[in-house]
Amino acid sequence: MSKPILVAVAWPYASGSRHLGHLAGAYLPADIFARYHRLIGDDVAMVSGSDVHGTPITVRADAEGVSPSDIADRYHAEFVDNWKRCGIKWECYTSTGTENHAAVTQEMFLNLLDKGYIDKRCSEQFYDEEVSRFLPDRYVEGTCPYCGYTDARGDQCDNCGRTLDPTDLIDPRSKMSGSIPVVRETEHFYLRLSDFSDRLSEWLDSRVGWRPHVINFSKAWIEEGLHDRAITRDLDWGVEIPVDDLGPGKRIYVWFDAVIGYLSAAKELSQRRGEPDLWRRWWQDPEAESYYFIGKDNVPFHTIIWPAMLIGNGDLNLPTNVPANQYVTFKGGKASASRGVGLTIDEGLDMFEPDSLRYALAASFPEQSDSEISVEEIARRVNEELVATWGNLVNRVFSMIHKNHNGAKPAGDERRAEDLAVLATVESLLVRQGAQIERVELKAALRTAMDAAQAVNVYLNATEPWRLAKTDPGRSATVLATALDAINGVRVGLSPFLPFSSAKLDGILGEPAGWERVDVAAGTPIPKPSPMFPKVDLEALGSID
């Protein structure tokens, strides 16, 4: 029974390269989850796109003397290349810069405005007259009134950690030009988040199977009291506001429009497929499920703000689950490309084969807590787990079949109990693994798949087909045929994790028909194997970290 599954993935911000923490936190788990659901026959829409608006991009553009769209285009292209290189497969990967996205965003804005969930308010904000721009809090610097630190930011003092209001700063200055900013009144649209407290609480209470850190954090946010939130900015780089009440120089704030991207991308997918109403399948069918793959820093946007917008808009499905990951840390700290902590996705792919990198990251997914990773750790995972257990298993079986059975799967004699047992083990582990993936316990699911591979290694060591080849060729044939059939089940379970090497096996064993183990046809040619995964030579990688 095919079920519509929306796999919604955080929109990467096109202001710089993304790093392995982002890959492990959102894109890779989403891809594994989506690949599994496609394989069991569900109707998957995995969507996301580059978030191309916002102040940081304009700042970077100014610094480089180029236009914001140059910056956005550069990193959008890099992201698309990242996905291709590491096998992240989308139904629709787009950007917030499309006309479709602007139209969908404006439509929801107008609807929420019409229903009274959006209103206008005035506030005072610093303005840099030299660059003619309003300054987001963090672009104002000055002296902290509490500790005297001279480089405190307008939102927070990095020295004493206190939360600040930019107007608290002594001797404020603009981070953009260094000039002294002036306070100006500015008018903006606000989302009346506080209107949704009760409905959000009720909805969150109805959620089952959510990760504790996600549900706890979300409920705590509501209990502290929801603040109405400005959803427009004084900026000329963003989606235009569909009413002209505020005058020029205002745009919709990226966090309001980025989450709408999940909907606009589904609509774009519909247009591409020539079925304008297709998006309703994921957004309005009550049987549809939606999973939002994000990092933990995005939790409130996906468990509070976006659901509030969906409730306010009406007639759209709320998230089934938001399996946010915690952080991948490098040397104890949160990965950050801008601060040079950890590897960018490109750097990771330059060092490791895509499947190897995918394996190592998936084995360390920070699903329960932050997980520490390093180049050495990735290399260890690859060499001592992926290569040793799985790569070697395929290699040893293919090699024996190729050498002793004329390069084709032998028919073999009747199977004995031990043969049937290993096949049953593989099958039951596949069932367990499927359940784990559906609960988004991907790290455990990968371990289960590796357990299946190990069971086949155990079987080979017990049956010793290399010895039987000399004493009992018929029995040897049976054992190797059984091992190959077992491998054919193991690789199904690994295929969402390892798409590149799985495709190689598809070329030999045929494509999996579903989430199940099937026998390989007798006589199927088995070529002389070449290693599926190269061992990582740490020394050759040099001292990069």
Next chain:
RNA sequence: GGCGACGUAGCUCAGUUGGUGAGAGCGCUCGACUCAUAAUCGAGAGGUCGACAGUUCGAAUCUGUCCGUCGCUACCA
């Protein structure tokens, strides 16, 4: 400062609602095997579950305090 988490074998991590002797992978030691990318398989050593106090017949698991690490703090996205 406030909030949220985390601190379990050398390393990376699991441990449902508290209950027979605390787990996995890898590393390490020993043994088996030699088909295979010096890979595989088996056995074993190794932890007072951050510290202290408390609740309980009984706590890694609940409460409090402390120490350490990390993140968030709503205008970075």
